[in-house]
Amino acid sequence: MKNELNRDGLAFNEPLLWERSRKGRVGLSLPRRDVETAEIGDDLVGDATNFPELSEVDVARHYTRLSQWNFCIDTNMYPLGSCTMKYNPKTHERQAALHGFAAAHPLLPTRLSQGLLRMMAELETFLAEITGMEAVTLQPAAGAHGELCGMLMFHAYHRKNGNPRSKIIVPDTAHGTNPASAALCNYRPIKVSSGENGILAPEEIARVMDEDTAGIMITNPNTLGLFEENIREISDIVHQKGGLVYGDGANLNAVMGIVDPAASGLDVLHLNLHKTFATPHGGGGPGSGPVCVKKHLAPYLPVPRIIRKGDAYDIGENFPDSIGRLHSFYGNVGVMIRAYCYIAGMGADNLKKASQLAVLNANYLKESLKDTFELPYDRPCMHECVFSDRKQHAHKITTLDMVKRLMDFGFHPPTIYFPLIVGGAMMVEPTETESRENLDRFIATLKAIAAEAEGNPEILRKAPHGCRLRRLDETAAARKPCLTG
Amino acid sequence: MKELPELNLPEDVHYSKDHEWARKENGRIRVGIDDYAQDQLGEIVYVELPKPGDVFSTGAEFGTVESVKAVSELFMPMGGSVTAVNTALADSPELVNTSPYADGWMLEIEATDPSEWDALMSRAEYLDRLQTEE
Amino acid sequence: MHYFPHTDEDVAEMLAKVGVKRLADLFGIIPDACKRKNPLDLPAALTEGEMNAHMDRLSRSMAAAPEYNSFLGAGRYDHFIPHLIPSLLARAEFSTAYTPYQPEVSQGTLQAIYEYQTLTARLLGLSVANASLYDGASALAEALLMAMRITKKRRIALSRQIHPTYRQVVATYLAPTDHEIILLPYLPDGRTDIAPVSSINDLAAVAVQSPNFFGCIESLSHIAEAAHRQAALCVTGFTEALAYGLLKNPGSQGADIACGEGQSLGIPMSYGGPALGMLACKNEYVRSIPGRLVGETTDMEGKRGYVLTLATREQHIRREKATSNICTNSSLNALAAAMFMASAGKTGIREIARLNYDKTAYLKTRLEEKGTELPFRAPVFNEFVVRFPDGFEQQYQRLLQDKLIAGLPLERYYPELAGHYLLNVTETKTRKQLDDFIWEVHR
16 A cells, blocks of 8 residues: 555544555445346446445545544534534434435325425425515525526526516626526626625616616625615616516525515525525535525426425426426435424524524624724624735735634634635634634634734745645646546 | 736737737747736646637637636737647646746737737837836 | 524623624614514424424335335435445534535545546546536536537437436526427337437537436447537436446447436435436546536645646636536535445445346346236346336226335326336345235236
């Protein structure tokens, strides 16, 4: 084997799977062969797949060791802005793994799958209540999938009304998924700038909104962590020209039970169950991106839809104006189960309190750190706040240097270099599940790092020092891509 | 990043506002990006170029250049038909960083209107422009 | 239940730091018109114990093996999952981490995804694979968008033997674009009729599924030749990834892009999701791939490590010009698939796939001996179509009462196939369950 164990504390070295391979090993209990071998044409059979040969112990140790190289929510605060890395309750894992759910085939006759159909119907009702919207699809598998769903509905709605339109307004603070989702519908994104106060001005929207513009995609609270206070006026301007308003609900965690998204003028709103509703992000997925709409867009929702018939539930496909299907079956049901349990367990009061405490935590961080780092938009924030590295430029220290140093103190870095309108952005979202002591530790750590930027900048430029690996060469990775071993 | 006096801006090329350079060579025009552009982009990891025979007007996008976390479009300083591209950049995109005016060239073109070269900026004019941009 | 660590004292002191009196004051900037007028109307909060009881009750209403003897397949397959996999996946270090944007603290996920990409590329016989997409259907839609970008052409020849819901998803994704889908009919033996391809111009891709929706194994090399003659790409879809543990893989037969569903590789059916969209292609198309990619590199000290790479293809950098809008994918399920592929290994994957083939052949042969009609004669992997006698619908319903699900009625998807059923047999079926089924349907 090329790599020695090279133990460093509890962090072991671990080679690639195939570097552990020994001919003749199998890592699982092969099923019983109780039928004879059948004939098969030589022209059909392929060469043996070049998979590594490992024992179950090899596999268990391999992944256990790899896992120990990961930071996760259960390790410590994970303040990635716009990602809402709140604690993922363990009881949800039990519920989603229940045999009746995990082993359910999606094409079961509906009368043999009432439990999950009921769960999905109730989750739709919960999400409609939380957003004030009138109809919901749970089908999109992630936020960007929800955005695509929403844009397809815009397209279908405008086409039905005789003019599919060709443009869409996207603010400069938007996530990259917004313009990318709109582009899949052939919409040309029209970028509008937020004002000096970090929010959109109605006049700016009025200037670009016309009858060839399908509508606007707006994230509220926005990616600066600010509430778009003019959302009602902006919605009116868009509606007056026959356009529609899309809400990116990535940041709903700030406003549950407080804001009425429907009343603020949205026609469509997607949610991220893996953010607001505490389902685990799985190192990149799976998520779930339900889409909530007002009544006039309900006919365009994707099929299949869940239909309540008295006490029973059915699946309906016959909706002639529907945009069609977005998923092989009904979406990420396993993720929905967790979000359903989160809402059922929290109830109305605690959901509201979650938003209040998320906003309290963010404002507490903002107030505690605004003398240390430049705060380009010094206003009351919602669930997150955005600092820049401008004060540290004097010492030739960047955001990247500072957040890499955070790792040495046991914190995950915030989201960096986003939103694009803040140079050297550090976007911090603590979430409501962080305690005050931990916020204080985070604040003290960042202050210590800012002091190092002045007194010992070299230690930041070479950070992290305490991780298994030092900074990685991303340039080499991109110049000569090595994507398989 | 480099300060203006540190920039390598040769006299034998002319510059466009989009930070491309053009040089007359044996009746053809060579095109690349200048020292200011490569310095702003940082370590270049990929260059996407057109095929010989492709024709572009002045200011048209002819390709892209990528660093790890950014993509920039490349624009024709002069209109013309592509007669050769620098195939070495496929394997060694870093040549654009290390040798922007020589080994890191991008295109050779047959100019539609060779007099366009004179309309591009000289070193002095280009430096003036960079100063006002700063 | 709730998960707030805040004491009343914490809240009071933090409010003081922020400079407001009450929690509600934090929202003072929100215009009244945007505020909720009434509290949320949700059911009373459940305790953890109450939730267990409630979810147990919902779960018990779902039909599942072994109580039910089900022959449903058609895109989700009841394969055995060694407990090793859920046990390792449950490690919070994998399940509660975010996308590995900071490589120094995400090497576990990054190396695991690099290994997944490698094993996927090996399974499908192609040079590169991405880090995952949502599911098989969206993977096919993304592959076709990719083919149109690469070829700059606008027609797609789509086999009617591709899973019907996949075809619907493709139609949804492509609806706003300037494209044309031409459906390829099926031959009497159940395979795709490739002949029409030779007369289609402006063709970006020929897309088939193998094994196809009827379970039939397509002749991929002929399909790839037909596609390449039109200067189109050959896109091979699949719903049953395990098949390539036994059958010739798409890459070795000339496929340019292979894409499909990886649920069979250690992932529970979970009523259809979350699943695993797999996508692999030839190396020359790597810059057109949708979704994330992990690549190998070194750190400042020369140690081997892994990073997200070629990110300039993606939405967070290229925005409206990105190769896809995808961000969140199916990372944890990709890990499950890698764990499965690694546990089964070279010999295990072949034996499991072979058992699927053999048990299916057993059922097929015995049914035919008993007089059941097998309308399509092309070779199959672990699914096949039968035609039961007229009036079988009543018997199907009666068998449901006896907890036997006699496959999927096909008429809903193929109106010309009334009385036809799609049956799936995996390694989890015992010979006795197969014999019981044969006895029941011929009673």
